[in-house]
Amino acid sequence: MTSRPAASPVPAAPAAAAPAAATRxxxxxxxxxxxxxxxxxxxxxxxxxxxxxxxxxxxxxxxxxxxxxxxKEALLDAALEHVFTSWAAAASAALTGRAWPDLGRFLADALTRQTASPGLLDAYCQALPGQAGNTARQHCRQQVGPLIAELVRAAHESGELRPDITAEDVSLLLVALGRIAPVVPEPAWRRILHVTLDGLHTRAATPLPRPDRPL
Amino acid sequence: MTSRPAASPVPAAPAAAAPAAATRxxxxxxxxxxxxxxxxxxxxxxxxxxxxxxxxxxxxxxxxxxxxxxxKEALLDAALEHVFTSWAAAASAALTGRAWPDLGRFLADALTRQTASPGLLDAYCQALPGQAGNTARQHCRQQVGPLIAELVRAAHESGELRPDITAEDVSLLLVALGRIAPVVPEPAWRRILHVTLDGLHTRAATPLPRPDRPL
DNA sequence: ACCGAAGCGGAGCAGTTGCTCCGGTAGGGT
DNA sequence: ACCCTACCGGAGCAACTGCTCCGCTTCGGT
Incomplete structure (x- = not known):
């Protein structure tokens, strides 16, 4: 740790999945x-x-x-990168090609995942005011960003996602919903997601799953 | 904390605004x-x-x-109660009687307020998993809850808020949006709020404020 | 002006945190 | 089988936290 020769501006994470050289x-x-x-x-x-x-x-x-x-930060960082990468891979594998259902399912799956890991978004959002160096956020953007962009593009093309919505809007909505998903019962956040999707749809207002009978 | 005689489940907050006796x-x-x-x-x-x-x-x-x-907790608690009380008072005073615009304005004002005080919701949401004794949340519910309930009731009556939405849904949406409002530029969260309101409206999908020109 | 008591301030305590140091251990090339 | 070396582990350090203790100050009734 005393004198690192040169290397890239990213000091840690030499190879999370590829030990490469003869490591013990x-x-x-x-x-x-x-x-x-x-x-x-x-x-x-x-x-x-x-x-x-x-x-x-x-x-x-x-x-x-x-x-x-x-x-400590470097460790958490490496761990988060791994988590985000595997999430993006799983989400990408779950696509069916039908744009609008794919978008909805992607969001629901993301929130389910978030429910199981309440701290993830905390790490993502941590130190947001200062920003500057929140690598968790950068990793997520790099891994999941393109996927959302593709989902939005396809949904636009299918004509079901209102055209004035951007990928950034969808990301923001996901973060917002993700902040409440772990702290309320699942039916509650599913209702909210449903309303949100209605707002995102070109022609809106479909009936909620179950208004009063939560499950 | 060792042995409380009896009393109500809310131990603190003897009199935040009424010193009563001869205090120095x-x-x-x-x-x-x-x-x-x-x-x-x-x-x-x-x-x-x-x-x-x-x-x-x-x-x-x-x-x-x-x-x-x-x-420390008691101090933060008293401070939060005061903040929530004054918020509820201000919001209540801003009502015009036209239900749907009132609801939208209430949400927008709440988010503006949240933008100026990013830590408020953090305090509100803190220790949510464990729950059990988050008095900030109780205070907010007591102060702001009835106001939201009334807004929802009026908006239902006017026919513009879709009937399957509950006051709980609106509260949840407000919390969710409040979590992102302080950390993104104002136009971004206004877009999100607009989409959300579209999703809440009986007949939905009105044009966003400005799709590509943020401000 | 006086005086008792309520109020004041900050040094200090105990617990927790991120991080370092160094003697002992075990891997793996030969 | 051997030995050098990279690696392991946990005791210990410094900084920070919530909170307490106690001598001094100041209010306000007389």
């Missing part, structure tokens, strides 16, 4: 454990996790943690 | 200063403020702070 097997295993533990704890409790707890759950010591990642 | 003038002044400082800091940075900083901004010492409020 236990080192690779511990790195993976740390990433999993960090991701799990972020999902459960948000991004203000105790490093000791990460190490404990990963069943490694503090020295190991800080050998693999220069700082 | 400086005490009352300092109490007000603490409330203002706390509210200001919560608005700016959310509910994880340093008590020392509250005391510093209020220009009082730590002893004074803890003389007036038994715990």
């Amino acid at each position: 097997s236990d080192a690779a295993r511990n790195r993976g454990r740390l990433l999993d533990a960090a991701a799990g704890l972020i999902a459960e409790r948000g991004s203000d996790v105790d490093v000791r707890e990460i190490a404990r759950r990963a069943e490694v010591g503090m020295g190991t943690l800080y050998r693999h990642f220069p700082t | 003038s400086d005490a009352a002044r300092n109490r007000g200063r603490l409330l203002d400082a706390a509210a200001g800091l919560i608005a700016e940075r959310g509910s994880d403020v340093d008590v020392r900083e509250i005391a510093r901004r209020a220009e009082v010492g730590m002893g004074t702070l803890y003389r007036h409020f038994p715990t």
